[in-house]
Amino acid sequence: MQALRIGGVPEHFNLPWHLCLEEGDFSYEHLDVTWKDFPSGTGAMNAALRNNEIDIAIILTEGIVKDIHDGNPSKIIQTYVESPLIWGIHVSEDSKYTSLEELEHTKAAISRPGSGSQLMAYVNAKNQGWDLSKLEFEVVGTIEGAVNALKLDTAQYFLWEHFTTKPLVDRGVFRRVADCPTPWPCFMIAASDEVIRTKPLELRTMLDVINAKTTSFKEIPDIVEILAKRYGQKLRDIKTWLDVTAWSQYEFTKEELEKVQNSLLDLDLIAKKLAYKDIFHSV
Structure with missing residues (x-):
């Protein structure tokens, strides 16, 4: 099996990944996927990508875009949650x-x-x-x-x-x-340049597996109760959150990246805009 190390925040957005792991969806496709929680969020995941502690991060859009500007040797490979945070x-x-x-x-x-x-x-x-x-x-x-x-x-x-x-x-x-x-899609799937270079087929398979799960996620029986129990939330809050949250199975578009970079530039958090290919890579 090919190994992939994934990191993300321990929040309800990432339950599809945990269900794929628990139900053997990755193993069925001959992927050895491991998950690491990052309670402190985006900055810690950016550091982990840089330090080769993880291969893939489920990470906030503005955070990974800025860190790629700052030299993080990684690329966005797909939008994960298309609704705002x-x-x-x-x-x-x-x-x-x-x-x-x-x-x-x-x-x-x-x-x-x-x-x-x-x-x-x-x-x-x-x-x-x-x-x-x-x-x-x-x-x-x-x-x-x-x-x-x-x-x-x-x-x-x-x-x-x-x-x-x-x-x-x-x-x-x-x-x-x-x-x-946020005025843009909130979560991206980012991968290190090294794993993009060495395991492109594995990354594509991983995306196919998680995309199948997120496509049907809201139709899982008792999903509201499952989320509420696992994440210590009230049922009405989970219902509201599900109503306003939309997962994606598609690429991060040039128009969306333009909006993020324009905002970061306007805030003086980046010095200039990068080309689409320097931030996004299709696998």
Whole structure:
């Protein structure tokens, strides 16, 4: 069997991968697929791709595009989730801040430099007309680190996926003051240049397997109950999330990449735009 090492966040978006692993879909196609969770998200996965710790990452679009600009020897090989990611903007439950506008001159908690939580803090600031040069960040690692930072007031707000943090909002740990959706498809499948060069047929087979699963994912019997139980979510929240989430089986388009690069350029997070072939590779 050919081995492929995949990384992703431990969130409900990635249940199709776990079902493929648990049900033997990859093994049936003679693929030895292993999965590694990255609770701290995009920045950690970018580092893992660079360090040859994983071959493939299920990763936030803006994060992988920026890191390819910064020298990550990887390419996007397919869009995974085509719907936007809804980022909740959270403060501590006992925070004195009650509105998004009040957070302008405060510090954002981020999982690590280059993470989605940092990049979307820039997007949010741009949307609000804030001075991007004055943004401040506190590196906290994981969601648990953000909980502590907001509680101790070393940071005042934190952006993370709306439904993943919903249980913390329900328990009175966080208070959500606003949402900030991405203006592009939220998750990509990215692979290192090395595995693209050495295992193109295996990558194609892997995509065929996961695409078959995501195509029928919403029709799986009791999928709402399965998701709610596995990810500690309320049934009504999972139903809402499923309604607004759409998986993809298609390539990342030039038009979508143009939108991401224009935004990153506008935010001064990249110096120039790269060609489509420098960021996307069809397998």
